[in-house]
Amino acid sequence: MTSSGKPRRSHNKSRKGCTECKRRHIKCDEQRPMCVNCHVSKRRCDYHNLVPQVPVQPQTSLISVEKDPCSGMLINSPQLLFALEHFSLFHHVETGLHDWFGITEAMRPLAQICIKAALRSPYLMHQLLAIAALHLGRVHPSGNQDYRCIATELQNRGLLIFRKTRDDSDPTTRFLFSSLVAVHVLAEMVAGHESQDVNTFLSEFIDKIDIHQGARIVGQPVWTEIRNSELKDWFSRVEEDQMTDAAYISRSQKTITSMLQSSRLDEEGVAACTAASKALDFSRRRLHSRGSWGPHAPLGWINMIPQEFVSLLKDGVPEALVVMAHYAQLLHECRDFWVFGNVGEYLIRGIAANLGPPWAEWLKIPVDALAEATK
Numbered sequence: 001m002t003s004s005g006k007p008r009r010s011h012n013k014s015r016k017g018c019t020e021c022k023r024r025h026i027k028c029d030e031q032r033p034m035c036v037n038c039h040v041s042k043r044r045c046d047y048h049n050l051v052p053q054v055p056v057q058p059q060t061s062l063i064s065v066e067k068d069p070c071s072g073m074l075i076n077s078p079q080l081l082f083a084l085e086h087f088s089l090f091h092h093v094e095t096g097l098h099d100w101f102g103i104t105e106a107m108r109p110l111a112q113i114c115i116k117a118a119l120r121s122p123y124l125m126h127q128l129l130a131i132a133a134l135h136l137g138r139v140h141p142s143g144n145q146d147y148r149c150i151a152t153e154l155q156n157r158g159l160l161i162f163r164k165t166r167d168d169s170d171p172t173t174r175f176l177f178s179s180l181v182a183v184h185v186l187a188e189m190v191a192g193h194e195s196q197d198v199n200t201f202l203s204e205f206i207d208k209i210d211i212h213q214g215a216r217i218v219g220q221p222v223w224t225e226i227r228n229s230e231l232k233d234w235f236s237r238v239e240e241d242q243m244t245d246a247a248y249i250s251r252s253q254k255t256i257t258s259m260l261q262s263s264r265l266d267e268e269g270v271a272a273c274t275a276a277s278k279a280l281d282f283s284r285r286r287l288h289s290r291g292s293w294g295p296h297a298p299l300g301w302i303n304m305i306p307q308e309f310v311s312l313l314k315d316g317v318p319e320a321l322v323v324m325a326h327y328a329q330l331l332h333e334c335r336d337f338w339v340f341g342n343v344g345e346y347l348i349r350g351i352a353a354n355l356g357p358p359w360a361e362w363l364k365i366p367v368d369a370l371a372e373a374t375k
Contacts, residue, residue, distance in 0.1 A: 019046045031083070033149040085150065089129040092136060100135050102337050106291040109234050114176045121173045123165065126158030127180045134187050138338045148188075155184055172229040183299065187339045198350030205347070206313045209302055241286070250284055252326045252365055253277050259362045263319050272308035276323050279304035283330060295337035298330040318355055322362045325351040329366040345370055 017028025018035050020043050028035050038045035093115065097103060103111045118125040130151040137147030162169075162177060185208055193201045256277040260270050279301050287297035312320035325348050332344030348366045355363065 020044060031085070033146055033153070086129055086154075089132040089136070089150075090125075092132045093128060097132075100139075100338070101131070102295040102334075104292050104294040104296075106237075107293055107296055110231070113172070113230055113234075114180075117170070117173045117176055121169065121177075123158040123161040123169075124173050124177045124180070126154045126161065127177055127184065130154035130158065131180055131184055131187075134184065135338060138191075151184070155181070170229075171225050172231055175231075182302070183339060186299075190339065190341060190343045193343055193346060198346065199354070202347065202350060206310065209305075209310050209313070237291075241282075241289075241291075248281055248285055250281050252284070252329070253281050255362055255365060256323055256326065259319060259322060265317070265319055268308060269312060269317065269319070272306050272312055273319050273323055276301075276305045276309040276320070277326075280323065280327055280330070283327075287330060287333065295334040295340065298327065298334060298340075301327055301330070318359055321351050321355060322359060325363055325366045329369050332366075332369060 016030055018030075018038060020038055021028035021035060024037075026037060028037060032047060034045040037043075092100075097111060097115070098108065101111070114124070114128065118128045133147045133151035133154065137144040137151070140147070158177070159181075162174075189201075189204060189208055196204075256273065260273055263270060265273070282304065283297045283301040286293040286300060293300065309320060309323070313324060328344045328347035328351070330344070331340050332342075332348065334340050335342055335344060348363075348370060352360070352363050352367055360367075
């Protein structure tokens with residue numbers, strides 16, 4: 001009852017609504033990252049100042065309390081429910097993954113196994129949906145920020161679950177998860193590359209190679225188990241292809257070999273660059289062969305290069321940067337793939353400018369590829 005004796009009107013506003021709905025004194029449906037009211041009225045939806053304190057239940061929680069950087073929510077439960085927006089992301093995966101993720105016939109078995117594994121693995125499902133959100137953000141630029149926010153939230157939750165359950169999870173699922181994390185990181189980094197100078201971007205790109213190699217690192221302790229899993233047939237074909245391609249030598253590899261013969265690099269440095277060049281030929285064959293991997297062929301190279309070569313890149317060794325430029329040519333050939341865009345051209349031009357005329361002879365093939373693409 002109020003002081004006047006009239007019954008008090010029941011409260012019809014949300015307790016945890018966004019700041020905009022509270023300012024407008026209307027009920028918020030609390031959907032994240034954007035509530036329906038803000039979506040319809042095209043207003044900025046912000047929950048950052050409204051972090052609900054979720055009670056922790058140690059007896060059932062497998063995940064420590066951490067704040068999601070996108071929504072501001074405290075995450076402390078392994079039972080992370082999916083909202084309607086997440087079902088729409090899975091629909092995007094189920095109905096179009098082969099098209100928008102560049103899945104060729106040769107990669108189709110791997111994609112099918114990934115979707116099936118995601119249905120029984122929460123952390124893999126979170127990462128798979130995160131990739132779908134990133135793609136939808138590229139398709140719908142007006143909603144790109146919202147989709148990137150959703151993607152970040154999903155990936156963070158997936159990583160939280162992964163850290164707590166990795167020792168008990170299937171090694172094949174861990175391998176697939178780490179591969180998708182690598183693609184996610186690359187897509188996020190490439191999305192903003194034009195706002196950076198080439199030296200900064202190249203440094204970040206090289207740093208991220210360690211994350212890409214996580215797919216191989218995660219699998220090393222249990223590689224035999226992975227080889228005998230449902231991925232067995234696919235990896236057997238990969239190994240057969242490696243043996244078949246052993247005699248294949250491209251113009252790029254011949255050029256790099258000539259460069260290394262006149263190089264002042266020590267024996268270990270020459271061996272690392274040679275291994276990276278041979279791995280590049282394998283990826284080139286996987287891109288152009290009858291059983292093409294499509295845009296996933298360049299991603300395979302990152303998992304094949306030795307750690308010694310990555311160290312040479314981080315040290316800015318010119319010979320390693322030349323190999324990197326030849327790799328960027330593959331990225332340029334796959335420029336229609338939304339993850340890559342024009343980053344291949346960006347890397348080739350940046351490396352050529354940094355190394356200058358003394359290295360032009362060894363960079364001629366990738367530089368000429370840029371000119372041919374514009375004809």
